Amino acid sequence: MTGHIAFFSFPAYAHLAPTLPVVRGLVERGHRVTCVVADRFADRVAETGAEVLGYESTFPWQTGLSDDGSREAMVQTVISFVREGLAPLEVALRRFTGDVPDLFVHDLAASETARILAKHWGKPIAQSCPTMASSAAFSMNEAQAANGESAMDVADPEVLEFFAAQTKLIEDLGLGEVDIEGFGGDHAPNLVFLPKQFQVNGADFPETHAFVGPCVVPASDEEWNPPADGRKVALISLGTSYSPGRIEFFRRCAEAFAEQPWHVVMTLGSAVDPAELGALPSNVEARQWVAHPAVLKHTNVFVTHCGMGSVMEALSLGVPMVCVPHHVDQQVIGGQVANLGLGRMIDRGTAGAGELVAAVTAVAADPGYRQRAQEMRGHIEQAGGTDRAVSLVESWLAV
Helix, strand or coil, X not given: CCCEEEEECCCCXXXXXXXXXXXXXXXXXXXXXXXXXXXXXXXXXHCCCCEEEEECCCCCCCCCCCCCCCXXXXXXXHHHHHHHHHCCHHHHHHHHCCCCCCEEEEECCCCHHHHHHHHHHCCCEEEEECCXXXXXXXXXXXXXXXXXXXXXXXXXXXXXXXXXHXXXXXXXXCCCCCCHHHHHCCCCCEEECCCXXXXXXXXXXXXXXXXXXXXXXXXXXXXXXXCCCCCEEEEEECCCCCCCCHHHHHHHHHXXXXXXXXXXEEECCCCCCHHHHCCCCCCEEEECCCCHHHHHXXXXXXXXXCCHHHXXXXXXXXXXXXXXXXXXXXXXXXXXXXXXXXXXXXXXXXXXXXXXXXXXXHHHHCHHHHHHHHHHHHHHHHCCXXXXXXXXXXXXXXX
């Protein structure tokens, strides 16, 4: 049976990207899909053939969120995520009244609108998870708190005041009583975009979590050719999200690898103009962006901030890593990379040029890292990817 499926995405490329092949696959199988996304991603989503329902994002991407462990940081984080989760509520209510989706699929970081509307209309719901999943077997929130992030306190007076104001707005829309505080828990079923073998305590997760591995957009025709001198290649990237100190980090990397027997490719992201780095050593190239798979095919070591999308890109091609996480969620992911012997993790804030080069050299010199990365590549290939994800969504539609 075909149906109408609504996808709600958190406004970050790493959250959106894994769902795009799934959306395209559902459209190709004859389903009607409406994607509720921040306006800045509308064009990218439209390429899937789905209907795009845009909304104005409220998330503070330009400044980022503090994760310094303070109460103020905790309050800002809770309010920012919940406000973003509710940002599309009115536009989605207008759009779907009279054309109610048969299934609501929401990102784990943007569940509020989807869950409110699914409850209002009595429709099934599913969660997409682009990072480490959580269950009784493992809590990502607890792991992040252990790495220094403020533990969420929904009983904080400022948080409670915010929840009360949002609850009144929801009730004023005629959507009944809603317990916003209950939206942070474990939801089922879950579409998890990594292999079970990479998930922390993955073997202990219930069947409600379907580990399908990364779902990737078909490779572009872009090519990248390694230098003819046969030097080893290191790819360095901090992903697409906000990251303070980005320019200084790339300058430090360029200085570290000057005069080293490596060819270095740095992808800077749209926020950094390569000209800002000044003159670069002859063995270092800097681009705002390049298709990572085109470079990873020739890469010996990937230096990464440890966003899950970047880690899965590397492991999909069996490339070991040096992890330099900035945010606490990336520290959890980087820790798992190190625990599984897929690479090493160093402190981005304190690592000097010598430590960075030493880590990259050590990972390249030890064949065990690449062997284990190749084994994880096999697990990814067996996880099912896009085809399995599309079939699972269809099965939830039929419930």
